[in-house]
Amino acid sequence: MNASTQSERQALACTVVELDVNNHAGVMSHVVGLFSRRAYNVEGIVVLPQGDGATSRIWLQVNEDARLEQMIKQVEKLEDVLAVRRHGNQHPVFERLEEFTRA
Amino acid sequence: MTTQPKTITLTGAQLAVRLLERQGVRIVSGIPGGAILPFYDALSQSQAIRHVLARHEQGAGFIAQGMTRATGVPAVCLASSGPGATNLLTAIADAKLDSIPIVAITGQVPQSMIGTDAFQEVDTYGLTIPITKHNFMVSSAHELLEVIPRAFRLALSGRPGPVLVDIPKDVQVQSIELPADESAWPAPGVADPLPEVPAEPLAIAAEMINGAQRPLLYLGGGVVHSGASLLATALAEKASLPTVMTLMALGAMPVDHPLSLSMLGMHAARCTNLALEECDLLIAVGARFDDRATGKLSQFCPQAKIIHVDIDPSELDKLKAAHVGLHGDVGQVLKGLLPLVKPVIREEWLGRVAQLKRDFPLVMPKVEDSRSHYGLVKAVADALDDSAAIATDVGQHQMWVAQAYPLRRPRQWLTSGGLGTMGFGVPAALGAALAEPERTVVCFTGDGSLLMNIQEFATLAEEEANVKVVLMNNASLGLVYQQQTLFYGERTFASKYKGIPDFMALAKAFGLDAVDLDEAADDAGARAMLGEALNRRGPCLIHVSIDVAEKVFPMVPPGAANKEMIG
Numbered sequence: 001m002n003a004s005t006q007s008e009r010q011a012l013a014c015t016v017v018e019l020d021v022n023n024h025a026g027v028m029s030h031v032v033g034l035f036s037r038r039a040y041n042v043e044g045i046v047v048l049p050q051g052d053g054a055t056s057r058i059w060l061q062v063n064e065d066a067r068l069e070q071m072i073k074q075v076e077k078l079e080d081v082l083a084v085r086r087h088g089n090q091h092p093v094f095e096r097l098e099e100f101t102r103a
Numbered sequence: 104m105t106t107q108p109k110t111i112t113l114t115g116a117q118l119a120v121r122l123l124e125r126q127g128v129r130i131v132s133g134i135p136g137g138a139i140l141p142f143y144d145a146l147s148q149s150q151a152i153r154h155v156l157a158r159h160e161q162g163a164g165f166i167a168q169g170m171t172r173a174t175g176v177p178a179v180c181l182a183s184s185g186p187g188a189t190n191l192l193t194a195i196a197d198a199k200l201d202s203i204p205i206v207a208i209t210g211q212v213p214q215s216m217i218g219t220d221a222f223q224e225v226d227t228y229g230l231t232i233p234i235t236k237h238n239f240m241v242s243s244a245h246e247l248l249e250v251i252p253r254a255f256r257l258a259l260s261g262r263p264g265p266v267l268v269d270i271p272k273d274v275q276v277q278s279i280e281l282p283a284d285e286s287a288w289p290a291p292g293v294a295d296p297l298p299e300v301p302a303e304p305l306a307i308a309a310e311m312i313n314g315a316q317r318p319l320l321y322l323g324g325g326v327v328h329s330g331a332s333l334l335a336t337a338l339a340e341k342a343s344l345p346t347v348m349t350l351m352a353l354g355a356m357p358v359d360h361p362l363s364l365s366m367l368g369m370h371a372a373r374c375t376n377l378a379l380e381e382c383d384l385l386i387a388v389g390a391r392f393d394d395r396a397t398g399k400l401s402q403f404c405p406q407a408k409i410i411h412v413d414i415d416p417s418e419l420d421k422l423k424a425a426h427v428g429l430h431g432d433v434g435q436v437l438k439g440l441l442p443l444v445k446p447v448i449r450e451e452w453l454g455r456v457a458q459l460k461r462d463f464p465l466v467m468p469k470v471e472d473s474r475s476h477y478g479l480v481k482a483v484a485d486a487l488d489d490s491a492a493i494a495t496d497v498g499q500h501q502m503w504v505a506q507a508y509p510l511r512r513p514r515q516w517l518t519s520g521g522l523g524t525m526g527f528g529v530p531a532a533l534g535a536a537l538a539e540p541e542r543t544v545v546c547f548t549g550d551g552s553l554l555m556n557i558q559e560f561a562t563l564a565e566e567e568a569n570v571k572v573v574l575m576n577n578a579s580l581g582l583v584y585q586q587q588t589l590f591y592g593e594r595t596f597a598s599k600y601k602g603i604p605d606f607m608a609l610a611k612a613f614g615l616d617a618v619d620l621d622e623a624a625d626d627a628g629a630r631a632m633l634g635e636a637l638n639r640r641g642p643c644l645i646h647v648s649i650d651v652a653e654k655v656f657p658m659v660p661p662g663a664a665n666k667e668m669i670g
Contacts (some may be wrong), residue, residue: 026240032233066348075419079237079257 014043014066015047016091017072023049023056027080031058034074046093055082057092078097109283115244116145116275119208122251124151126291128179130537132157132166136183138223139210141275143181155537155566158558160187162530164194165556167205169534172517173492175330177204178534184210185223190267193524196234198265200521202328202353204258205265207231214242214274227269236264237436237557244277245255248289255292261414263328288456298414300439308386308410308427309443311494312342315384316450319407320344322369324351324520325389325414330355331434335388338437342442343449345456351520352389354510359565364456365465369395369659370502373463376657376665378456379404387411389433392422393521398665412436412650442556465506466656473629474620476575476653480507483545483573486634492544493518494536496528496552499581502655504547526555529572533559536568536638543569543637550576557609563642571637572610572644578652580602585654589669590661600652610644617644 021027028047035042044061062068076084113121123131135143148153157163160182170178172349182191188209198205212221228240235353237257239250247270254266282288312318326335339346339362344381346356348369358365364375376398379385380606383409390396397403400422411418411425412433419428429436469475473482492572493508494517495501501518510516517535519527532546563570577584584598610617618636623629636643656670 026232026238037233050455052642070417071419075422077415077417 012064014061014085014089015068016094017062017088018087018091019058019060019075019076019081020086021048021052021056021058022080022082024080027056028058028077030080031060031075034071034078035062038070038071040069040071044094044097046097059091061094063093064089105163109313110260110280111242111283112278112280114145114239114275115247115270115277115279116141118244118279118281119251119270120129120145120152120249121277122247122291123179124149125285126252126255127176128152130155130170131179131181131259132163132534133181134158134160134183134187135162136187136210136551137188138212138272139181139185140207140268141272142208142210142270142607157530158561159556160190160560161194161526162556162559164191164207164539165197165527165530166204166562167207168198168203168527169494169517169531169536169605170541171203171205171534172531172539173514173535173538175514176538177194177206177255178538179206179208181432182207182209183223183292184212185225186226187223188227190224192230192234195231195265195267195631196582197519197522197524199234199236201519202262202263202324203265206254206258207265207267209267209269210275211240211269211271214271215273217233217271222462226376227267234265235267238267238269240269241274244274244279246332246362247274248281249266252289252292252470252524254366256295257292259292259294261295262325262413265373265483272278287387297415297435298430299436300431301429304427305436306443309440310427311384311408312344312386313408313445313447316449317379317382317455318342318344318384318386319382320346321349321385321390322346322352322389323349323388325433326352329389329433330388330513331437334437334441335432338358338441338444341441341446343453344446345453347371347379349390349393349507349520350518353505354515357509357510357511359509363662364460366505367623368398368665370506370655370657371665372465372506373657374456375670376659376668377459379591380406380666381455382407383407386555387425388437389413391418398659399663400665402664402666403650413460426473465521467507470507471626472620473626473633474623476503477507479573479575479647480547481635482630483637484509486630486637487514487543487545490542491515492532492539494518494528494535494543494544494546495531495622496546496548497523497525498549498552499577499585499653499655500549500552502582503575507656525552529556529563529570530559532572533563533568536570536664537566540569543571545637546570547589547625548572549581550574550578551580551599553606554604557621560610560613560615560642562573567641569640570642572615574644574646575649575654576606576646579651581651584651585658589654591659596620602608606644606646615642615644617646619646621646621648
């Protein structure tokens with residue numbers, strides 16, 4: 001049996017986008033709305049407040065396709081998004097999270 | 104002896120009104136309702152702001168748009184919670200697609216009741232995320248101090264757009280202490296400084312223009328928003344650039360300027376789309392390669408390299424990869440390009456374009472008849488000068504006006520481009536007339552569009568606004584009828600009205616003047632009636648029956664390449 005972990009499967013086509021955002025009730029909606037209204041699925045998402053809680057960090061795991069460049073430009077335009085960093089196909093946040101999602 | 108710092112006590116509503124006054128707002132449009140009554144109560148005490156009572160919130164939204172489109176200054180519309188807010192949505196979405204900086208203020212149920220399905224509660228914040236540039240839900244009166252100026256700053260900065268501020272009723276009635284000295288408050292919102300124009304791509308772009316054999320300038324609405332019309336025309340003249348304009352940019356260069364090829368795309372003159380086929384360099388300025396302009400994108404300007412200038416970085420390479428992308432304010436970029444571009448007269452290319460214009464001009468059948476589609480547009484233009492503002496609704500009439508009216512100045516032209524909203528015309532024209540009362544504002548409309556916001560005739564009459572509603576009545580949804588005729592085997596369905604209102608009686612019932620050109624004995628009589636109606640101050644309906652068989656030609660079939668024009 002050629003077992004592959006979830007992260008290895010995702011590594012084939014996924015990319016991780018890391019955002020610093022203001023931390024208030026509407027921000028998540030603004031961010032994921034950009035993806036959903038383009039029928040662009042967000043495969044994984046992690047959010048944690050930073051420091052005093054005024055800002056949060058969001059990690060988005062998304063499929064790498066031709067629309068990603070445009071998506072990132074759109075995310076950068078959001079007023080509540082302070083910074084956008086793009087990682088490769090693997091990120092320890094999702095790798096470590098995996099143990100919680102194992103059945 | 105020390106004096107205590109003086110403070111004043113204001114409610115959230117009073118503070119919001121004061122912040123609008125400080126922002127320079129002098130006219131707002133809206134409709135009150137339960138959740139925004141504290142704000143209206145405060146507004147009633149304002150000496151500076153006049154309220155225009157719309158008859159439907161969508162009308163209020165388009166009145167604000169009309170004020171903004173005519174002047175470039177952000178205008179404000181107001182609505183209550185629930186249906187008030189949902190009725191605003193279309194006007195906000197319309198502003199988003201055409202990059203119009205309006206500020207919408209909505210009342211919301213008290214915070215303690217949010218999420219309980221309270222009376223007239225709707226998730227205004229959630230609903231407006233995808234159709235605003237940014238939106239706010241205000242959770243305390245103090246926040247207003249930052250949020251209101253920020254709303255105006257965001258609406259105006261970079262690529263303009265609509266901003267919504269949702270204010271729960273308890274925030275409106277909350278009392279807070281503030282410094283009596285308003286200079287201690289955050290300053291009114293103004294546009295952010297313009298981004299620096301990058302030098303290297305500017306030099307490359309200039310080199311490409313200097314080296315091109317058949318360059319073409321493609322102006323979009325961004326040229327109007329940036330106030331860069333004269334610079335765009337100057338660049339065209341210096342570098343011998345034949346110029347096409349999008350629907351949004353008409354008038355940025357006078358459409359009868361020798362270098363103008365007028366509107367490109369689905370309903371362009373043949374010469375315009377054919378020139379695009381032949382160009383070897385396309386200089387896109389504040390334009391976004393909309394499908395109505397480009398036709399089938401893969402076959403748009405097949406021989407051309409592309410320079411793309413836009414204030415919004417996400418527009419660069421969005422639909423068409425540019426050889427040079429220039430992120431910056433259109434005016435700043437044009438200013439930077441002008442000294443780098445060599446003065447040249449491109450005899451061969453201009454000769455070729457002149458040949459195309461001679462061989463494939465816009466054909467306007469029956470233009471000499473003032474009661475035909477093109478003839479009416481020309482007759483209106485003949486009776487007015489360039490100070491008139493021209494608004495339209497959406498449909499065949501809109502395209503006939505876009506093709507035939509001699510638009511010669513930026514902000515002369517108010518039309519719903521991106522969203523294509525029927526019902527836009529009357530309230531937008533009213534807004535333009537409120538903002539610039541000295542002008543004559545013409546609203547070309549069709550019988551389908553007019554009925555979508557006809558309730559604003561009441562507002563028009565009440566305000567005695569100088570708006571002339573020119574109704575091309577073909578008792579149908581003309582552009583639908585046309586598409587069904589051309590592309591759906593003549594199976595015209597749901598596009599002809601069986602019941603036709605008496606528009607003359609309707610206008611009079613609302614208190615408008617009305618003239619029916621159908622009743623004139625001949626063309627000269629119709630022109631006399633028209634000229635008299637246009638030049639008599641005050642709102643007036645000018646009714647003309649148009650043959651439903653008339654079409655907007657040429658037409659690029661939806662999805663086809665621009666060279667495949669029919670008609």
